[in-house]
Amino acid sequence: MPHIDAARALSDAQIQHFIENGFVKIDAAFPRELAEQGRAILWRDSGCDPDDPASWAKPVIRLGHYADAPFRAAGNTPILHAAYDRLVGPGRWRKPGALGTFPVRFPSPDDPGDAGWHVDVSFGLENLDFLSWRANVRSKGRALLMLFLFSDVGERDAPTRIRIGSHREIARQLAPAGEEGLSLRELAANGFDETADCPEVAAVGEAGTVYLCHPFLVHSAQSHRGTRPRFMAQPPLLPAEPLVLERADGAHSPVEQAIRLALR
Template sequence: MPNSSPALSLAQIDHFITDGFVRIDNAFSRELAEAGRAILWADTGCDPHDPSTWTKPVIRLNQYGQPPFRDAANTPVLRAAFDQLVGPDRWLPRGTLGTFPVRFPSPDDPGDAGWHIDVSFGLENPDFMAWRANVASRDRALLMLFLFSDVGDEDAPTRIRVGSHLDIARQLAPAGDAGLSLRELAANGFAETAHCLEVLATGPAGTVYLCHPFLVHAAQPHHGTTPRFMAQPPLTPAQPLSLNRPDGDYSPVEAAIRFALPTT
């Protein structure tokens, strides 16, 4: 059943289509963020009060389904936003929040700060560079960034190339259903999106960025003082996205791809 109260304005939906993302403040509570951080801190093996224990630039933690995470992923405002961006009954609720790349203040290169998109199928291949995406965004309806800590400009915020999802849609279109591998997409270092304005995914704990699955983004080193906790799960479609709906009932995710491909 559709959520009765819209979370996003028409202007925000237009922003999503043209720019590739929308920011939702207070998408989940600071209390949930704090409860989640307590669990994550314990699993890092680091002492939150002793920076001498923060010896790595990034520690990756995976698949947390405890109540703080499950509740954060399923707030009424987020469920309403999913309905608006993907379509009622076209997405699957999250039971976990995917991977947490916990980033620590460090002079060392984290080794994962290249521009990319999150590819979505062929994940059974042990070579992650062979994982794929196609123009209909098979198996991924949204990329989501859940901020579980306050994130300022120096706190390793995710870098976003505004409008880059349109370039990627045009790149993927000729490849059809088979799509392209991450290796093929990254062959030129995503130079076709270098013209895009770069913005940072900053905000207080409880902020969520809902991003088009083709949005080009990148990590960066942490130059601040407080570790950054962020989840980056996909929203999985309940049915395949379609760029040719007989009834014309396109979601904003689909409309953005069609906008990039005016002959579609």
């Protein structure tokens, strides 16, 4: 792997921003050329014509688990590997082999039907009822939530909405439930009203931008009011070992530090 430019490594200020706010934005985390190659594959599989808006009949199309070369390369740039090390810890994450599901959003006046606030739960996925999927305070099964922008995304292009600092409230909700954690149904019982006062930011950026987010960050889709479809992947970064909230050597990752601070 090429040596990473030290100027592109996450700064201490960015790490602190992640701990406090729950995310960090990395511009040009992967090359635009990979985004273009990825979009070509997604357009092919979408059944839509990029030059014919009349073919964009639905507000959102979900395309499946993508492990093609452009997607694997996008998830494994030196910049991102260094960021994974800083946020999760060296040796504590698994190299992404794919970029998961792409919700492709098209300009539309219609409700996409999936624009509610939520967190991405991470275990119990064998249950056919997705509201029974679970998360626990050690984020079993997920080290990071990641947003990979494969197209330019402006304010009107259905950027993911993020509730800044909401990960702290979710940590406090999960802590009493221990290893069993809570289901998505339980977490969403109050519509995530506990985080309603959090400031909000939109995950905008140019193709090649990546948002690395704490796994407990509350976020939401929204309707597309722009003119060009939005292509984004939202894979997890998988852990190589469980999070540890009480390390004898004190070497807690920023993901762990954020949880520990929330529980003080």
